Amino acid sequence: MNTWELQEISGLAQSIQLGQGSDIIHWVSKGQKYSCKAAWEAIHCRHSKVNWANMVWFSNCIPKHSFCLWLSCHYARWTRDKLHRFGVVGSNRCIFGCGNVETIDHSFFGCRFTGAVWKQTLAKCGFKRIVQPWNGEAKWVILRLRGKNFKIWITKIALATCIYHCWMERNSRIFRNEFKDSISIQNNIWSTIQNKCLGMTVIEDNPSNRDISSRLLIPDWLLEPGPTRC
Numbered sequence: 001m002n003t004w005e006l007q008e009i010s011g012l013a014q015s016i017q018l019g020q021g022s023d024i025i026h027w028v029s030k031g032q033k034y035s036c037k038a039a040w041e042a043i044h045c046r047h048s049k050v051n052w053a054n055m056v057w058f059s060n061c062i063p064k065h066s067f068c069l070w071l072s073c074h075y076a077r078w079t080r081d082k083l084h085r086f087g088v089v090g091s092n093r094c095i096f097g098c099g100n101v102e103t104i105d106h107s108f109f110g111c112r113f114t115g116a117v118w119k120q121t122l123a124k125c126g127f128k129r130i131v132q133p134w135n136g137e138a139k140w141v142i143l144r145l146r147g148k149n150f151k152i153w154i155t156k157i158a159l160a161t162c163i164y165h166c167w168m169e170r171n172s173r174i175f176r177n178e179f180k181d182s183i184s185i186q187n188n189i190w191s192t193i194q195n196k197c198l199g200m201t202v203i204e205d206n207p208s209n210r211d212i213s214s215r216l217l218i219p220d221w222l223l224e225p226g227p228t229r230c
Ligand SMILES: [Zn+2]
Pocket: 094, 095, 096, 097, 098, 099, 100, 106, 110, 111, 112, 113
């Protein structure tokens, strides 16, 4: 019991004097049973859905990668601009050697290093466009990646995977002094996407999906008539 709300409930419940006979404590209303779910529903605050929710959380996403993307959407990463302001690090410069200040917008994907990784990955998914810093890129994703077809799904998977691998590379450069080039990072991203696709039962066989599958080396036998099934 590690929230003040539950501790308060526990304290109040213990001070209730039960009489002899039929006095019973009920949860919320008479006859309703206590469960962690019911407690959570009763005490947590509901907020309206953010416009980027479907970009981060969707059917058959990779939770670890979606969590990384979720942190980025909240601008909740300890980038070097913040750490430098607090005096934790001596430099606020991007670790990819471009000379700019490391911020969320720069890291995803205003930096020419991470921007090239994302641009190449987008091309594999069938999108050719000029990549922007995160505030612009997120707007494009929210507007463009709507719907549930295979191309939309795989591009959302690619975005979260790209952000995860770029952040991991940034950390490995800073904390372990280990450097990978952009080609190795791209290969790691694409092999993660391929493995994710191998977990699908069917990819709808149409020209667009065939192109994406051939560029990402996804096996032909996953392509079949009928809607994509994850
Ligand atoms: Zn940079």
